[in-house]
Amino acid sequence: DQQVKQNSPSLSVQEGRISILNCDYTNSMFDYFLWYKKYPAEGPTFLISISSIKDKNEDGRFTVFLNKSAKHLSLHIVPSQPGDSAVYFCAFSPNTGNQFYFGTGTSLTVIP
Amino acid sequence: ETGVTQTPRHLVMGMTNKKSLKCEQHLGHNAMYWYKQSAKKPLELMFVYSLEERVENNSVPSRFSPECPNSSHLFLHLHTLQPEDSALYLCASSQEVRVKLGGYTFGSGTRLTVV
Numbered sequence: 001d002q003q004v005k006q007n008s009p010s011l012s013v014q015e016g017r018i019s020i021l022n023c024d025y026t027n028s029m030f031d032y033f034l035w036y037k038k039y040p041a042e043g044p045t046f047l048i049s050i051s052s053i054k055d056k057n058e059d060g061r062f063t064v065f066l067n068k069s070a071k072h073l074s075l076h077i078v079p080s081q082p083g084d085s086a087v088y089f090c091a092f093s094p095n096t097g098n099q100f101y102f103g104t105g106t107s108l109t110v111i112p
Numbered sequence: 113e114t115g116v117t118q119t120p121r122h123l124v125m126g127m128t129n130k131k132s133l134k135c136e137q138h139l140g141h142n143a144m145y146w147y148k149q150s151a152k153k154p155l156e157l158m159f160v161y162s163l164e165e166r167v168e169n170n171s172v173p174s175r176f177s178p179e180c181p182n183s184s185h186l187f188l189h190l191h192t193l194q195p196e197d198s199a200l201y202l203c204a205s206s207q208e209v210r211v212k213l214g215g216y217t218f219g220s221g222t223r224l225t226v227v
Contacts, residue, residue, distance in 0.1 A: 002154070004154065031212070032212040032213055034213070034215055036215065036218075041220065042220050043116070043118075043202055043204075043218030043219050043220045043221055044155075044202075044216075044218045045218070046214070046215025046216065046217070047215075049212075049213040049214070049215060050213075051212070051213060089154075089155070091155075093212055095212075098157075098160045098167065098168050098209055098210070099157055099168075099170075100155075100157065100216075101154070102154040102155040103154055104152060104153065104154050105154075
């Protein structure tokens with residue numbers, strides 16, 4: 001039973017435009033929400049996170065939005081750059097335990 | 113060398129072989145993890161170590177045997193694997209085992225193929 005869903009396996013965006021990546025989850029006990037970015041032949045790299053007490057967190061071009069009532073997490077990248085082309089994973093965790101639940105990833109291609 | 117280093121990068125092994133994956137972190141972190149990523153599936157947590165003590169084992173078959181001799185090194189010993197064990201095996205570390213918002217530092221992974 002997959003608790004985290006990234007329904008879009010791929011996304012293409014023009015350079016300079018906004019990229020929006022989405023995750024949905026089913027477990028209402030999740031308290032921590034992270035995004036990772038992965039280039040080919042490299043491990044995932046932590047990008048940005050948010051806790052359940054907030055609905056938005058911003059870091060430069062990257063903004064994460066959390067809609068707890070809809071159980072929906074999104075990542076906005078503005079403006080998108082070719083170097084942002086990578087696979088993006090969302091990861092969720094409850095307050096207890098050591099487990100992070102990952103999505104299957106969305107491959108973002110930013111077209112110059 | 114900095115970050116999390118995994119060796120080998122690629123490994124092909126027969127079902128009767130015994131091999132080991134190695135992970136080393138130079139970040140001074142106290143927690144280390146093994147994750148498995150199969151094709152088109154999410155990352156699955158396999159093992160968690162905190163200060164060299166195993167704190168979690170997620171129902172992983174006994175043909176996978178972890179070892180953490182010190183807080184900087186983590187091994188995954190493999191024996192009598194099955195073809196369905198072919199996957200990308202990722203090692204990660206974090207400052208503490210309960211870190212939530214800071215994320216993990218991942219290695220580049222070992223691409224394992226069982227033939």
